[in-house]
Amino acid sequence: MRKQPRQRRSRRMVDALIDATAQCIVEHGVDGTTTPRIAECAGVSVGSLYQYFSDKDALFEALGEKLAHDVARALKRLPLPESANLHDLVGGAIRFGFEMLNAREGLFLELIRNWHRLPTARVADVLQDHFLELARLYFIKHHQRYPIADLQVRMFIVANSTLFTMVRQVSQDEGLLRQEEVAEGLTNMIVGYLGGETGPSR
Amino acid sequence: MRKQPRQRRSRRMVDALIDATAQCIVEHGVDGTTTPRIAECAGVSVGSLYQYFSDKDALFEALGEKLAHDVARALKRLPLPESANLHDLVGGAIRFGFEMLNAREGLFLELIRNWHRLPTARVADVLQDHFLELARLYFIKHHQRYPIADLQVRMFIVANSTLFTMVRQVSQDEGLLRQEEVAEGLTNMIVGYLGGETGPSR
DNA sequence: ATTGAATGCGAATACATATTCGCATTATGG
DNA sequence: CCATAATGCGAATATGTATTCGCATTCAAT
DSSP states (O other): OOSOOOSHHHHHHHHHHHHHHHHHHHHHTTTTOOHHHHHHHHTSOHHHHHHHOSSHHHHHHHHHHHHHHHHHHHHHHSOOOTTOOHHHHHHHHHHHHHHHHHSGGGHHHHHHHTGGGSOOHHHHHHHHHHHHHHHHHHHHHTTTTOOOSOHHHHHHHHHHHHHHHHHHHHHOSSOSSOHHHHHHHHHHHHHHHHHSOOSSOO | OOSOOOSHHHHHHHHHHHHHHHHHHHHHTTTTOOHHHHHHHHTSOHHHHHHHOSSHHHHHHHHHHHHHHHHHHHHHHSOOOTTOOHHHHHHHHHHHHHHHHHGGGGHHHHHHHTGGGSOOHHHHHHHHHHHHHHHHHHHHHTTTTOOOSOHHHHHHHHHHHHHHHHHHHHHOOSOSSOHHHHHHHHHHHHHHHHHSSOSOOO
C-alpha cells in the first residue's frame, strides 16, 4: 500500500475500493475489471485509487488478503464433529466447498478460474493449512486404523482434484451433471483414497 | 476464416501464423500473445493476418483445431494393451498426460491454465470422447468384475481431477512434490474409485 | 508478355486502459 | 479561526493493442 489512510473517510474509501474490486470481478469478470470501473463502482475518482494502491495488482492483493481473512473466519466457525467418520468429514468439506463457490455471486469461482495470474496465494494457503492440519489431527487420532503415508502428497492431490472438479462443475451452465452426484462421487473417491473403507457404516 | 487461401504461399502463411500463435503462447503466455507479435513471429505483416483470420480469436480457434487433430492422432497411436489391468491402464493414461503437459514447451499447460477464456473446447472434446469410449469398452468387457454405475459422472470427476492436479503439479516450479509421487497417488486414487466397490451404500 | 485477380504490406486509425499531476476540497491540531 | 497536512479529483498522458485501408507486389491464366 502506497500510503497509510489516516482519516476516517480515507479508510472507508480503501474499503470501498476493495469491495468495488470484488463487485467488478463478479459483474465483469477478472478481465473486465479495470481501474476506471473500480473507481466508478466505489464512487471515487481514479486518482484517489492511486493514493493508497500503488497499482491495480495491489488492489487484487488487498482483496485476496481480505478474503483470506473471511475464509479463515468461516472455517473456524465450521463445527468439527469429534466423532465424525471420514466419510462425513470429507462430505462436509466438499459441501462447504460448493457453498463457497456458489456464494458471493461466484466471486470465488472467478478467482479460482484465474488463479494462475492473480496474487491469490494467501487464500489458498489458508485453505491448504486448515485442511492439512485437519487431516493431520484426524489421522494421528486414528493412526492404528488408517496408517497414511505421505500426507503432503495425498492432500495435494485431494485438494486440487476436489477444487477444480467443483469449479468445472459449477462453471458448466448446462446442468448435465447434478451437483449432488458430483459431490457424492468426489466424496467416495477421496474417502476411498484416504481411508480405504467406503461408506458411512462401519 | 475470412477468406480461403488459394495459392501455395498463402496456405503456407496461414500455417505459419497458426504455428506462430503457438510459439507466442509458449514464449509470452496467452496474455502476451498479441497480433503484432504473432505476425512478426510468423515473418508476416499484421495486415496479412487479417486476410485470412477475421480476428485474433479465430487464430486461437484454428490453433485449437490443429491441436485437436494432433492429439487425436497421438491418442490413436497409443498402444492399447488388451490384457492390461485397470491400474496399468490408468497409470499409462496419467503418464501420457504428464508427457503432454511437458511437451511442446508447455503449450498445453498454458492453454489449460486459460481454459475458461479460450475456444479450446474441441481439444477437450477429443480427449473426453476418447477416454469415455476407452472406459466404456473396458467396463463392458469386465462387467462382472467391475460393475460401474453412472460412468458419465465418474469420468467427469476422474478427468478433471487428474487434469488439473497435473497442471498444478507441473506449474509449481518448486519441486516440492515429485511428479512420480503425484502420478502414483493419482493412479491409486482413481483405480480405487473406478475399480473398487460400487459407490454409495444407500 | 499482359492483365486481372490474389496476395502482401505496414503506416494509420480507433479504442481501451493504467497511471500521473496540478489543483480544489476537507480535515485536524493549535 | 488559521495553517498545514491530508485527501480527493478527473482531465491529461503514456502506452499498448486490435483492426483497417490504400497501395505495392506477386501469381496464374491466356
